[in-house]
Amino acid sequence: MRFVPGLLAGLVALCCIPVSAEKLLQANYVTSCSDDDLIQTDKITVNVLPAEKKVWLEYDGHLGYDGKVMFNVDLFAYGYNITRYSLDPCDLKIANLCPMAKGKMPVPWSPMTLSDSALDIIPTIAYYVPDLDCLVRVSVVKYGTDELVSCIEAPVTNNYSVYVSGVGWAIGVIVGLGLLTSVVLSILGYSNIATHVSFRTMLLLGFLQSQAMYGMLAMDFRPLARNWTQDFQWTVGVVHAEFLQTIATWFQRATGGTPSDVMTQEESVSVALLKRSANIVKRKLPDVGGGEEILLKGIERMGYRSDIEPTNIFMTSYLVFYFVMILMMITLVIIKFALPAISKKANSAKLNNALSGGTEWKGYMRGNIYRLAMLSYPQFCSLGLWELYHRDSAAEIILAIVMFLTTSAALGFATFKVFQRARASRALNENPTYTLYSDPACLTKWGFLYVHYKAQCYYFIAPMLAYILIKGVIVAFVQESATAQAVLILVLEAAFLIATSVIRPYMDKKANSFSIAASAINFVSGICMLIFSNVFNQPNIVSGVVTIIFFFMNAIFTITLIVFLLISFFYAFRLKEPTAQYHRLSDNRDSFRMSQTDNRLNTELLPLEKAIRPSPIGDDRPASPWAQSNGSVRSRWDPSNPTPSESRWDPGHVGAGYNHHEPPRSPFADQPPRSPFADPVEPTLPLIPSSDNVGRRV
Template sequence: MRLSIARPFAALTALAGLVAPVAAEPILQSNSLNSCQENSGFQASLFKVVFTPNNLTANIDIVAVSSVQGSVLFDVDVTAYGFSIIKQTIDPCKVGLPGLCPMTAGKIPLNFNIGLKQSDIEMIPGIAYTFPDLDAKVKVFFNMTDGPEQGRSVACVEADISNGKTVDLLGVKWATALVAFFALVSSAIMSGLGHYNAASHVAANALSLFGYFQAQAMIGLTGVPLPPIVMSWTQDFQWSMGIVRLDWMQDIFTWYQRATGGTAATIFDSIQTVSVQVEKRSLSVVEAGTGLVSRSAAMMPRSIVEPVADLTKRALLKRANIQTSSGSYIVYGIQRVAFRAGIETTNLFMTSLTFFCLMIIFVSASVAAFKYACELAVKQKWMASDKFLDFRNGWLTVLKGILFRLTLIGWPSMTILCLWEFTQNDSPALMVLAIFFLVGMAATLGWAAAKVIRIARRSILMHNNPAYILFSDPQALNKWGFLYVQFRASAYYFILPVLGYLLVKGMFIAFAQGKSTAQAVGFIIIEAAALIAASVLRPWMDKSTNSFNIAICAINFVNSIFLLIFTEVFNQPPIVTGVVGIVLWIANAIFALVLLLMLIATTVMVIFRENPDGRYQFMADDRTSFMKSQTHLTTTTELDALAVTARGGKEGFNKGLDLDDDAESITSDSLRRQTEHLGVPSAAASNNNFHNNGYNSRPRSPADPSMPFFPADGPRSPPRYNDKRAPSPFDGGAPQYGQQSPPGFNRAQNNASPSPWQRGAGYEH
């Protein structure tokens, strides 16, 4: 039985129509025609097919170049997820298509409507109009029926079909962005109110979730050919990389690039006359069909790639994207993300960079505005004078810490796009910006990480516990805490492996755009190393946070295996690739939803809880016993006043403390100066005979047991770094592992009115 040519086009457009969002009416469409055979005699620079089943018509608009002369038959194969649905042979002379019976050499512009029968419509399954991002296509072989090439295929073309349904939805982008923003802001507010334990948990989970969003975006940025549903799903998270389109910004970026000696891409200006092929299959197939250069040419996405036979005769012309010999463009990898976001490829770097800078400016202005709003509220007696006291006294230090944290959040996107810009050279000015921001951010984060390691080592040297200075000094906690609060105290160094992990991953994405297999293998190695390190070291602050992050590492590793499958290195049937794409989408959608609900529930519960810190168990490193408690006491004692003085000199920040100066810290001369004027002997004063007493390995902790603000119910000893669980230096009454409580200790008496030294060390439980 012979079908009209509209039938496969209708089926193809119907099957591809599965990919679009809700439309006013069912629609199946295709916007590009790709070659699928080497030396194909029929190529189209423009191809648009729109099928509307409600009015039984299909509009076809083609601008093609043909080198085929004579009569041909069309062998049509319609597939969905690699599974063949329709196979038919069509005679164009029976259908009456102009210019195709017989075919003539030259440029063939075609624009016509085809009427369909109801029987043709019924061949298309109803799911084709509703399933999002359907991976469907129609492939047509041109077989000669006369002349010396009779029976041979002289051309092959294929078209991808869409139905307007997609998982690339604006609502998903806004929902994920708002949840992450809400959690980060909530953690900042709780920290300002003095609930450091709850704030650190919420912030750690929010940053981990944000990192997962960025990992999803990185999958879309790889040069690996992705199924349509995976492309759309990863596009939902490109906002986390700063890839957001604003029309007026794009105009400015284009002007800036041209003004600084660059050549802006114009792919969207010519989209009405030129097709853009979003690469979804192995790049070698595309090369064979379009006469592109070898895969190494993918590292030169600003070059027009000539047919292989002409490479020795012509110089490569500078263009914005890879272009086939027929004039259509091919986008993949980072370019694919830019095209789907509606951004010219030459503007992508500036788009991400600008949003990163705007985020810094907005947050800085918001912090300053909040500070002065608090001061005004206190002055007008709208708010208690002790609210946000720490923040108001040391807001500049807090702002520094926030800017460092924003730098850490922007590190993945800037790493990828700055390195990618080195391969593009869009303009000299953009190259300078890429170098400046990459080197500047790397130096800033590297120096900050080194600073944390130095502080922790000094704490170990002086107190046998890295948590002491890291968490007892407000300056260190607020300025550098973004690098270590999410980790347990003994894993203070783990930020360096995290930064290295992101850098290496970014290098694979930026420099291996044309090497999809190498990229996928590299991702497997990187993610496997991350999963093993997370599972073995378990560096995060507690069991729940470790589980949260290990689960993210596990799903990232599974996604890297899926990436390798998408490269078709195993030569698996196409249906396997399609099914794996659906599995990736379903698995990650469920996982992301669970993480979002967990974060929302945790944040809301913490906000509306009378004592947010009470929701979490105190960490094994006893960090909360070192932190300056902000919880209001029912009674105020001289002991508490001395504790406050020893920890910072006043309620708020001691402006004399600044760990940028290594000679100034709560553990050195500053503590001596703060305590001696009160008549309280300092650690240095009480250990003048340090070397004479034979303790020449490490100085004692300044939290000296002889000081009067310790409970006198048992011996005291400083926490040991190598203990299974380092006890608080202020928790001498707490029993050690395998020991009973010291004689005379009465927990009921201490529970009545715990001091801030006891709170967080287990006395109130």
């Protein structure tokens, strides 16, 4: 397992990769922190290069005040006011600032020299902290007084961020390997290991999808929280690719929609990732020739961070879903043709039996389509329903409705079939789970819904689907109010945590522990969302501290789940059972066949054989009713007068007995031993656990 520490080190390194190694602080947009519109900004770019002791500035905006002013600059880090200093605009030697004059004020890209005292104000750590939460607030006051004229503020960032595409790719590969491994092991008959690998993969993927859905909420996220959730937007199908954007834009125009142009307007407008509005708000700036300030939040902010136009978000997710489905089907076809060839070269009886002609490949195909519907359900519950609200085009609305209804109907039908099988099994066997775990066809098609749960807790699939649906509805339809979203998410996470903790539905103690831990962390994340919504009007430093807690809590647990999954890979490669609490029940059906060897003393049917054997001469015990010849009962067995029927056991002859010199032969002696894979109840399928009669083996 040497690859585990190396992989984790790689993930940590990816989280801190900078764009360049040069020290840099930059600001790309400003917003107003006062009620006036005296300072309007079309575009601003500020780069601080301490190595050169210079500040590069480019500005295009409008000033609405005449008179001499002073700038009071406040520097905030994670909501804490680090320092404050005053700046005379005449020292900047910029036109229209000394004194300030009304009108348009363009400043071309030009450098300004910084003094050593100004650079000493900035701590060295500010250049290296990922997703630096730093804010510069400039209060414009009248010269010689403290009367406020206007106020603007600009978030400052460096080149370090936890949002790196490599992180998503690395975790995506791990999740894909987990799904592929579980399918291959299931086909080969190692359903116990396959169930554990599948559970751990689904737990990791579900947790990452929750992180992605948090990132789509309409909260005023700090950079660290925003970029952390941005790493996992691929789990809901939001993946940037130029050809996908081209197809989505073409489809929208062809179906009567109007594509947005936020990405192409970055050079002429100021784009702010704030919570000021539900949708894209384009505020016209007065007297500047139609300048605009675009404010984004929620799902649109998430799309902008992924370099995706807001009107292409749903279509991108839709196309990614079909790409994954095609890739999955191609992979299954490759497995179908590759594994038999491998089994011939390996000369393994288990592989040959598992990959015989009776293998239900159609069942595997259908089951994996159902599984894909389950994996994609969060994205269609959130982005699909959001499309009904956003309305990019009529055709996209129809696609969103069809996909949401299709996935919901498929999962609803599968859930109904599971409940129907359980009810029928209860009526026939007084056990609702006998059919669910003894029928290979049921396991192949719908087992992904309930194999992760205890046998008697199969019904927990209904609360799980309801949880995903309600969460998607909250994300999609409550983008107007961050407070309402936060409250609803918190109530939902609390209800699911209580249900998971009380019922403990999963297959063993370890699975329940990790599932409850994931639910607890989601609940704490829900509390963080409530704080991010500013419902308490808390100080900025509180939001900064909560952001750090949110990041480290979720990052540590994500790494823990990845390690948890990698350990299951270790078991899968060694084909070793991951736990001893649940083990395979021994298949003793061969014990009911007579032994073909002379050594029958070790068989479990020896007492029964003694009971039915004819008594020897001189024994006063009653003769066995089986010791008959031609319909007459013989009271004693005479070895000197054996009959033809006594020389060999004949199941078709009523008077057959046992020959003392030649042991009886089983009627199945000339047949090859039966393969356990051909039995109606396959012994490798999950049955009942040895610890109690309520759970089941996984």
